[in-house]
């Protein structure tokens with residue numbers, strides 16, 4: 587990504603990875619991503635707001651050279667995760683006069699992760715509402731822990747009302763444009779995937795910092811991933827909806843099937859819900875990446891997982907889905923499990939136990955031997971009745 591001016595003397599100098607398909611080797615990123623960093627030039631001092639992935643160092647240094655930036659006074663670290671701090675040791679060598687500006691928690695992580703034990707004199711610690719004057723550009727700091735690490739903070743260029751939000755409000759979305767066009771459906775899909783995978787488990791913190799962002803009232807939000815946001819209210823509204831504790835009248839039925847029994851059960855349930863007017867989406871877990879599933883469960887009031895039995899327990903793909911639901915802690919109110927078996931009988935109990943920490947009500951499971959019969963259809967219709975009743979007031 588070329589270095590580009592956001593407003594006068596504030597530049598995006600990060601890197602872009604069009605080919606990235608798994609962020610952190612776990613999160614599918616069909617639209618790639620970017621590792622954003624920003625250069626703020628005052629009349630007296632220059633600050634680099636974060637660094638980036640070590641693999642991208644040539645592109646990163648090239649961006650600084652294109653701006654004729656041969657020295658730095660400050661390297662601001664808003665968050666220590668390696669995709670933003672990985673280049674810090676190199677930059678501390680390249681710019682020996684630069685001081686690292688960060689908070690106490692982030693400093694601890696940076697020192698330990700990058701073995702910076704001998705560099706105490708290179709650090710300046712800032713706290714809530716502290717400022718650094720660059721000369722006509724004032725950096726103001728806001729502590730914002732737990733979106734999504736304990737060290738995270740924001741920095742505002744007060745005169746320009748540009749807010750750097752670290753990972754918060756970002757998106758894994760490679761784009762040739764500096765600023766985001768919210769009308770692109772694939773951008774909105776990527777934004778929801780990103781929220782689901784990174785921010786959803788921290789909903790209370792998300793809501794708290796949305797209020798902080800509203801109070802700061804920035805003209806521009808510059809996050810760590812994806813395009814820069816010129817109309818912050820739009821992303822704030824989207825996040826407010828996703829991070830609320832009010833799920834939507836929507837059911838997710840996610841299944842995997844070996845011999846067709848579990849697929850028939852999923853089909854019966856989805857058909858029964860449609861007949862009752864309950865919005866539902868069905869996902870075959872073999873063909874559904876974790877980003878799609880994560881996005882689907884952001885606001886679903888009910889999630890049903892269906893699995894065949896492999897040896898003594900659930901199919902591994904269903905275990906993976908249950909782990910994802912448990913880890914991401916969606917605001918779903920009702921969870922259900924269905925399944926089929928030949929001789930082993932513990933698959934649905936295993937899944938139900940995995941899902942317990944989510945804190946949702948676990949619905950009566952439907953578990954059958956072999957193919958569904960008349961009794962199964964009665965039981966699935968009962969499950970659909972229960973879901974329809976519970977969704978009446980949503």
Ligand code: FEO
Pocket residue numbers: 665667668669670734735753810811
């Ligand atoms: Fe983009 Fe938490 O790192």
